[in-house]
Amino acid sequence: MSDLLIVGGGFAGVWSAAAAARVRGDADLRVTLIAPHDDMVLRPRLHRLDPEWARVPLKRILEPIGVTQVKEEVTGIDVADSTVTAGGRTIRYDRLVLAAGSRLVSAALPGARHMFDIDTTDGVARLNAHLGDRTGFTAVVIGSGFTGLEIATELAARGRVILLERAGVVAPELGPGPRPVIEAALADLGIDVRLGVDVRSVTEQGLVLADGASVPADAVVWTAGMRAHPLTEQIPADRDGLGRLHADRHLRVSDQVFAAGDVAAALADATNQVVQSCQFATPMGKAAGHNAAADLLGLPLVEFTPDPYVTCLDLGAAGAVFTTGWDRTVALTGDQAKDLKQTILEVIHPPVDDAAEILRQSAQQSNEVAG
Numbered sequence: 001m002s003d004l005l006i007v008g009g010g011f012a013g014v015w016s017a018a019a020a021a022r023v024r025g026d027a028d029l030r031v032t033l034i035a036p037h038d039d040m041v042l043r044p045r046l047h048r049l050d051p052e053w054a055r056v057p058l059k060r061i062l063e064p065i066g067v068t069q070v071k072e073e074v075t076g077i078d079v080a081d082s083t084v085t086a087g088g089r090t091i092r093y094d095r096l097v098l099a100a101g102s103r104l105v106s107a108a109l110p111g112a113r114h115m116f117d118i119d120t121t122d123g124v125a126r127l128n129a130h131l132g133d134r135t136g137f138t139a140v141v142i143g144s145g146f147t148g149l150e151i152a153t154e155l156a157a158r159g160r161v162i163l164l165e166r167a168g169v170v171a172p173e174l175g176p177g178p179r180p181v182i183e184a185a186l187a188d189l190g191i192d193v194r195l196g197v198d199v200r201s202v203t204e205q206g207l208v209l210a211d212g213a214s215v216p217a218d219a220v221v222w223t224a225g226m227r228a229h230p231l232t233e234q235i236p237a238d239r240d241g242l243g244r245l246h247a248d249r250h251l252r253v254s255d256q257v258f259a260a261g262d263v264a265a266a267l268a269d270a271t272n273q274v275v276q277s278c279q280f281a282t283p284m285g286k287a288a289g290h291n292a293a294a295d296l297l298g299l300p301l302v303e304f305t306p307d308p309y310v311t312c313l314d315l316g317a318a319g320a321v322f323t324t325g326w327d328r329t330v331a332l333t334g335d336q337a338k339d340l341k342q343t344i345l346e347v348i349h350p351p352v353d354d355a356a357e358i359l360r361q362s363a364q365q366s367n368e369v370a371g
C-alpha cells in the first residue's frame, strides 16, 4: 500500500485530502491527514469574535471520505528519508502535501505579551475573555491590512478604536483602488486613524509610541505580518520572502513533495503569485491533493487554475468593499458588498457528513463564490 500524507487541516489540507480520496477511488492508497487539533478553523470568520462559529470538526469531513486522521503536531520532516516526526512517532510517506498554513509573526516589542491577536481561536477567546461584555472601551489595533481593518471596524460597534499604521497611508497592501471607500468607512465609524507611527512598547495600560507619546487603551490588538509555517524551512527548496515554498503549476516542490495554501508560492495566472488567502488555499489544496494521488497511481496531473483574484473586506457597520483584479478595482460597496461577504463566510464552510458532496466539490477548482 502507498501512503499519501497531508500535513495541516485548514483549507488547503482538507481539500487536498478530499481530492486525493476522490482520485484514489478503490486503489490501494492510504490518505492520512495530520493536524494538531480536532477542528478545521475557518480563519476568515475570526474577526467576528465567535470562535465556535469558526470551527468545523475534521472528523465530519474526513471520516465519510475514508481519510485517516492523526491528531499530532508535526515537528520534523526528513525529505531524504521520506518521513515526518510527530508526537514521538516517525511516519513514512510516498507523497507529502505540506499544508501547514501561516502564522502571525509576533511583535518583537517590550511588553508584547500584553497584546491580543485574532489569528487563532485561542487568540480570539483570550480577547473575548479580556473584554467580556464591556462596551465603551478603548482598543488600539496595530496594522491596517485586511485583518487590522476587519477587527478595527468590528470593535468600533462596541468601543472607541484607534488604528495605528506605520506607512503613510491606510491599507498600504490593498493599494489605491479601495482606499477611498476604506477611509470613508473608518471616518463613518469614528475610528481614530494614526499614520506613520511606530510602537516603542506595550503595557497593560496601553502603549508608548516611538516619539514617546502614551496611548492609553484597554486592549491592544496586533495584526501586522503573516509568515508561512516554519516547517517549510525543513524542505530543501527555494522559498520567497514570506517563507513560502516555490511550487510549480502542479504545486510540486520536489519529486515527493507538494505544497498548498499559505505555505506555497505559485503562479495564480501568467504573471501574479497567489496571495495568502482561503480563496487560493482551497483550489491549491484540490490541485495538490489530486496531483499527489495521481502521481502515485500513474494518472495525469492537473494544473492549478484558480478563479480570477478578488477581495472582499468586511467594514463592520459601514458595510464591506468587494474588489476585482490585481489592481483591486472596486466592484461593490456598502450593503451589497456586505451581503456578498456574508455569503462568502458561509460558503467557505466545507460540506460535512456527506461524502458525495465533499468529493464532488473537491473536483472543482472554482470557488463558486470567492473572497
Ligand SMILES: Cc1cc2nc3c(=O)[nH]c(=O)nc-3n(C[C@H](O)[C@H](O)[C@H](O)COP(=O)(O)OP(=O)(O)OC[C@H]3O[C@@H](n4cnc5c(N)ncnc54)[C@H](O)[C@@H]3O)c2cc1C
Residues within 6 Å of the ligand: 007, 008, 009, 010, 011, 012, 013, 034, 035, 036, 037, 039, 040, 041, 042, 043, 044, 045, 046, 047, 072, 073, 074, 075, 099, 100, 101, 102, 118, 119, 120, 146, 147, 229, 231, 260, 261, 262, 263, 276, 277, 278, 279, 280, 281, 312, 371
Ligand atoms: C483573521 C483572519 C481573517 C482572514 N480573512 C480572510 C478573508 O477574508 N479571505 C481570505 O481569502 N483569506 C482570509 N484569511 C487568510 C486565510 O484564512 C488563510 O490564507 C487560509 O486559512 C490559509 O489556509 P491554509 O490551509 O493554507 O492554512 P491554515 O488555515 O492556517 O491551516 C493550517 C493547518 O495546519 C495545521 N498545522 C499547523 N502547524 C502544524 C504542524 N506542525 N503539524 C501539523 N499540522 C499543523 C493547523 O492546525 C491548521 O489545521 C484570513 C486570516 C485571518 C487570520
